[in-house]
Amino acid sequence: MRVRVTEVEAYEGADDPASHAYRGRTARNAAMFGPPGHAYVYFTYGMHSCLNLVCGPVGIAEAVLVRAGEVIAGTTIARSRRPGSSARDLARGPARLAQALAVDRSLDGVDVTGGPPGLRVECGDPIADDAVCRGPRVGVARAADRIARLWIAAEPTVSPYRAHAPRHRR
DNA sequence: CGGTTGATTATCT
């Protein structure tokens, strides 16, 4: 299946309190410190995987979280992984997108620039500057005012903005 | 429609 990415968020390393790499390299975020053009997949909230694309050179943690996309081919496969979802909701949100693409920790660190693995990123049509919107990142506990989320205007597949919701034990 | 809450566990402190 193919997905057209409509929404992303940038995460830096040592300079970004919201980044998993803020406190240095760990077993989980090792892929962020690896070569660019590779995937960084993390598991959170006890049930969700999310897909990032590593952008910085080796040793510099920089990555982009793929937050949402439009399924443009293979809708049947995607829907089989997300029963009950409308076409619009198949990849509307980072965990949903990962689920639709069957991305999990087993794809952490794989090359997405053209190798055999089951995940590849390609360049698409350019997007007009005035169609690119910017805003604060969704759901992050720290650096909530940092403008690092980019999305395509008028795209129904872009996820709605939600501020971080503090939660505590029951 | 908008706000709240339960689910569920790897990871870090």
Place this chain on the structure above:
DNA sequence: GATAATCAACCGT
């Protein structure tokens, strides 16, 4: 032991 870059279900209006 607390937290989390989330989602879906459920509530009251």
